[in-house]
Amino acid sequence: MTPLRRRDSAAPEAEVTGTLRLESSVRVLLRRLRPGDIAVIDVMDLDSRTAEEIVSSRPAAVVNAQRTLSGRYPAGGAAVLVSAGIPVVDDAGNAVMALMDGTRATLGDDGVLRAGDRELASGTLLTPDSVGEALVSAEEGLRVQLTAFAADAVDRVEREAPMLLESKGLPEVEVDLKDRQVVIVAPGYQHRARLKSLRPYLREHRPVIIAVSDAADAVLEGAYPAAIVVGDVEGVSERALTKTTSIVLHDPTGGDAGSSRLDTLGLAHAKVESTLGSTDVAILMAHAAGAASIVTIGVPADLTSLLESSAHDHVAGAAGTFLARLQAGDRLIDGEALAVLYRHRYPWWVVGALLFSAVLALGVAFWITPGGRPWLEDVWQTVGGWIGVA
Template sequence: MLKGRLRKGRRTKELVNHLRRGDIALISHEDLDLVAAESLARTGITVVLNEKKFISGRYPNLGPEHLLARNIKLYDCVPRELWALPDGTEVTLNEDHHVLFAGKDSFPLDSPLTMEEADLQLARTLDNFDRELEKFIDNTMEYARKEKQLILGLRDLPPLETSIWGRPVVVVVRGRDYKKDLGAIISYIKEARPVLMGVDGGADALLEYDLKPHIILGDMDSVSDRALLGKCERVVHAYTDGRVPGKERVEKLGVKYTVFAAPGTSEDAALLLAAGKGADLIVAVGTHSNMIDFLEKGRPGMGSTFLTRLKIGDKLVDARGLSKLYQGRLTLGWAAVLFAAATMPIAALLYASPGFRHLLYLLLYKLAGVMG
């Protein structure tokens, strides 16, 4: 039997900011992705109730297995009536898989998802992969044709106080493996001192490493108040249809901001802004680059991302590649080792010389006399 507060939210990345240890999360998230699952697991919740299917079978998604490996119970296709319960209601999940509310047997659930069932369902997704890939390619080409003029003709960049011209820029997105990628280039960041740009929750990723973002860009839906209230510039992403979803959030906090109207995702907008402001190198951390990445974000294609990367060209490098190439400056310890290795042959040759050996003995004799 499990007891906890029922916390509900149809947008998982927003809900995680309100979850606490022991809570029971109610979500509406088909094909739960790994990044969302990692965020849920970090909150310390015990159960996830999903209105939709954790694994639909369209493509392989690793989120459910990440939660199951941490002993978090998963129930999908739960009754929609659960949404009628007030947020924060104390509920009980009994051994018969019923949600009890106010002492009454209110909502029966199906059996929880197991690791074996998840493995089996993921194996079946491979049968659909080629079909999904074909649809994804068609959508990518269609959106690329529609959005090419918007991206090619993008000229109205917002004014920035942070100088980007001629400097490297690190753009951080809270995508798959973002922590590992960011950790791999810490030495580069400390030496090159690039402009740090966080895309929504990417700003909090920087703060996790004690790095302060210079610019935060996005819808402002998954970034913390702490990041937005920090000393930084805030650029709210406006979409081509006129929507500016992040405007209300920053105005409510009472912080200064500018608006950047650009097609595609906030990630695309950040890359276009960095390139348009004259960055000499753009290092991408946690960015989305393949079909599964985009399907997990609910995007049926990657037309704008394809065009964005085509426009930026060789200025854009992936953090994983940079970390392998970048060595950084030698530490003092390594410098001492190299100095010793370089001077040892010379010392050996000098010691082999009778004249030098006699001089060395004389010096040691004098030192012994002074000290003793």
């Protein structure tokens, strides 16, 4: 391969050593990635969600065969990795994917990957400054991506109009959603943190939770079991599956989506046939069932997030999510906005207990204060005389 050497003056000065882990699929790589490994990926415009999953595996560094932030649109993955302090070598070339998996290698502060004295690959070492500049430049690429996004939306309407407009093909579930508050949790960027920020709301209102695919485990960890799980359940733990009430299998590619696994576990399930994403199906289900409100967590809510989602899921895309959000209309509430606006209302018994404690503390203070005890006795005799107990 032809090395590409570009040194950034703001690049980290320390080198890191780790075991190379290579996979063409990041999802497969994440199953094998261990703390201290050097992750080798082949992804153009890494999205925030995937980057967050990589960060959770705590690799020593990331080497990308392609450009982590190409400039087509402001993909957030590069910023997530760099902000987490993980060295990222960008644009290392296709030959890096041919390296031997399991090789011990060292990444220097010059962006060169070496095994001993042998140079394996070379690229641009990203820094906070370089990523920030690239994000600003990438704003100009939004127009082209928006055009493609709009074309995909038109195509989705033509293919999925019965489900989008008339709710045809949506399954009936055992959970009654009519006039209920519903929370949909999808495995999106920072969905665990955003779910945690809504704990006061979840405790007080006890909404029906619909988890999309492996977000079911995040729901079980952060709140209480999801009432409904929608999507591919291959990555969902058995504990989360057995605690849910209804399971709706869905795979936009028409795959198994975990059906054989559920049959083995003896768990009943419904199935949806649609090229829309599982998150879109969940939103449409809640809307069609008459939910009073639909709070979304981990679901794209702005243009950049939608474009990132399209890049992450080449099959379903995000145009369907955009259309599903339009269909849900004013019933849809973004979870991040709700966390900012929500004010916890304390139960009456908490307010009563606080008031009693305050009165008790004030009484004790008067009782031990010189002159306070006789005054309290006079007050008690006067009040007792009014009610006939003195």
